[in-house]
Amino acid sequence: MKVAEAEVRAFIVALKQGNSCGAKGCRKIDSRKDRILEDKSEQVSRKPKANVTKPTEEIRSRWEWTEPSVWTDPMLTTLEHNSVRGGRWHSLVDKVYNKENLLSAYRKVARNKGAAGVDHVTIEEFTANLTKNISKLEDHLRKGTYQVQGIRRVHIPKPGTHETRPLGIPTVRDRVVQAALRHVIEPILERQFAEHSYGFRPNRGCKDALRRVDGLLKKGYRFTVDVDLKSYFDTIPHDRLMDELRKLISDNRVLGLVEKFLKAKIEDGLESWTPENGAPQGAVLSPLLSNLYLNELDHLMASAGHEMTRYADDLVIQCRTLEEAQAALEKVREWVSKKGLTLHPTKTKIVDVDTDGFDFLGYRFIKHRRYPRRKSMKKFKDAIRFKTRRSNGHSLQAIISDLNRTLRGWYEYFKHSWKSVFPEVDGYVRGRLRSILRKRARRKGRGRGLDHHRYRNSFFAEQGLFSLETTYALNGQPFERKPKA
Numbered sequence: 001m002k003v004a005e006a007e008v009r010a011f012i013v014a015l016k017q018g019n020s021c022g023a024k025g026c027r028k029i030d031s032r033k034d035r036i037l038e039d040k041s042e043q044v045s046r047k048p049k050a051n052v053t054k055p056t057e058e059i060r061s062r063w064e065w066t067e068p069s070v071w072t073d074p075m076l077t078t079l080e081h082n083s084v085r086g087g088r089w090h091s092l093v094d095k096v097y098n099k100e101n102l103l104s105a106y107r108k109v110a111r112n113k114g115a116a117g118v119d120h121v122t123i124e125e126f127t128a129n130l131t132k133n134i135s136k137l138e139d140h141l142r143k144g145t146y147q148v149q150g151i152r153r154v155h156i157p158k159p160g161t162h163e164t165r166p167l168g169i170p171t172v173r174d175r176v177v178q179a180a181l182r183h184v185i186e187p188i189l190e191r192q193f194a195e196h197s198y199g200f201r202p203n204r205g206c207k208d209a210l211r212r213v214d215g216l217l218k219k220g221y222r223f224t225v226d227v228d229l230k231s232y233f234d235t236i237p238h239d240r241l242m243d244e245l246r247k248l249i250s251d252n253r254v255l256g257l258v259e260k261f262l263k264a265k266i267e268d269g270l271e272s273w274t275p276e277n278g279a280p281q282g283a284v285l286s287p288l289l290s291n292l293y294l295n296e297l298d299h300l301m302a303s304a305g306h307e308m309t310r311y312a313d314d315l316v317i318q319c320r321t322l323e324e325a326q327a328a329l330e331k332v333r334e335w336v337s338k339k340g341l342t343l344h345p346t347k348t349k350i351v352d353v354d355t356d357g358f359d360f361l362g363y364r365f366i367k368h369r370r371y372p373r374r375k376s377m378k379k380f381k382d383a384i385r386f387k388t389r390r391s392n393g394h395s396l397q398a399i400i401s402d403l404n405r406t407l408r409g410w411y412e413y414f415k416h417s418w419k420s421v422f423p424e425v426d427g428y429v430r431g432r433l434r435s436i437l438r439k440r441a442r443r444k445g446r447g448r449g450l451d452h453h454r455y456r457n458s459f460f461a462e463q464g465l466f467s468l469e470t471t472y473a474l475n476g477q478p479f480e481r482k483p484k485a
Contacts, residue, residue, distance in 0.1 A: 059080050060073065063080075066183075069101045069104060071187060079191060082191070087248075088246075088248055089248065089249050089251065091251060092251040093141070093257075094142075095183075096177075096184050099135075101180045102134050104180075105182075106126075106179075109175045109179055114172075114175070115169055117150070117151070117152050117175075118149055118171060119171045119173075126172045126173065134176075137177060146177065149170070150266065151264050153168055154166075154167050166234070166268075167282040168282040181258065186288055188248050189288060189292050193291060193298070194295065194299055196310060197294075197295070198309070199287065199313075200291065209360075210361055210479060213318065214416075216309075217368060222320065223321065224316050224351050225316065225317035225318075225350055226348065226351055226358045226359075227329075227343065228344035230341075230342040230343065232341065233278060233281045233290060234277065235278060236290065237339075238259070238263065238277060238278075241289060245289075277340075287312065293339070294313070297336075301332075306328045325350045353366060353367070354366075354367055362414070370418060371418055372421065376414070381428065383406055384432060387399065387402055387403055388433060388436060391439075392436060396463060397463065400463055400464055403429065404464070415477040416477050419472060426469050430460055430465070431446065433460060434446075434451045
């Protein structure tokens, strides 16, 4: 990678020494001061100068995750005050093909790694000719001649089932352009999103969504509308999605790029087709666009007083009474039908948390307790079984070291489960290790009986095996955030 790093450094130097050409010609970008002053004209309404000065540090801190080569201080001020002319953003395409933005997008794609697309070009091969590749992307995007390549479809198993989930893999060059495009449009869309939407958004995550669900349960929201959108990512209507985007953005070249990515040909083995619906899972833009399409539902539920929590297409609506839950479900049915989506006929239902319980983001909530859901536990045990096959030829210390990485990661997510979960999991892991030791002692069968005396729990603790029960006892983990010191 030394050659690649040299390429990146040389590319940055070239940027600082030259000019970057935008929609209004070339302008210098060799200093932060110049970037701050660069784009005041079209994005900011003609209001008193006090509204177009540099934003305070407070505004910048609220948008610290935005791409600085795109979102200058004047643009952030416009975004913060929603003072863009006509309520829609214009002249954005030059921000997409800005070389600094493309280079930043490349870095993110490279960090995420990922497989090659239909052109078989790997990230390493793209990196080997980085300067040339980025320059070609900039040139094609600036001239409007950029052509989107096909998407390679693979099928990955769904945990705990015999079903598979289709995953789309765009080419590396398309992933870079999508990431650059996302840098430009994400803050515009983010400003519109509802507070109770948590999936694939800056500074938000699964734990925030789970914390909200848990808090509402503790407040007495007993009845839950468990909503399942059937094949959501594959069924989003392109025309209606683009209509939602046009409400916020009027740059036709940017809109055209988004539409090209939505309609990119999908190649699945020997079959290929051009999709009329859907935002393929695996594409950089898909999470953002899927959030945009469900944004109206988010605000509809909030305006009706319903407590909905959504993470991408996983959503639950928590209610105090059965009647309220029935009313919420009816509103969801009406909206979904109007928007060209489909509710799963059996998975969408109203449940009583005290008797039925419900699953959300890997957890099962029932009777004010939390457990790993059945599919999550099966996936975890499958991973442990794979690492502890009795034919494993590694030393016990090597096996335990490998196991500990899985155990620590699993515990970090599921540490909010009911305390009885952890002794059970610890016992399962030790049983798998005892079976390995039993086989090595030329005894048949699983580790049981006297093996519990030969290899006591303390023996595995001395070998360094991570114990979930011990860790939980020391650091019992409720969902509530701990106050900062």
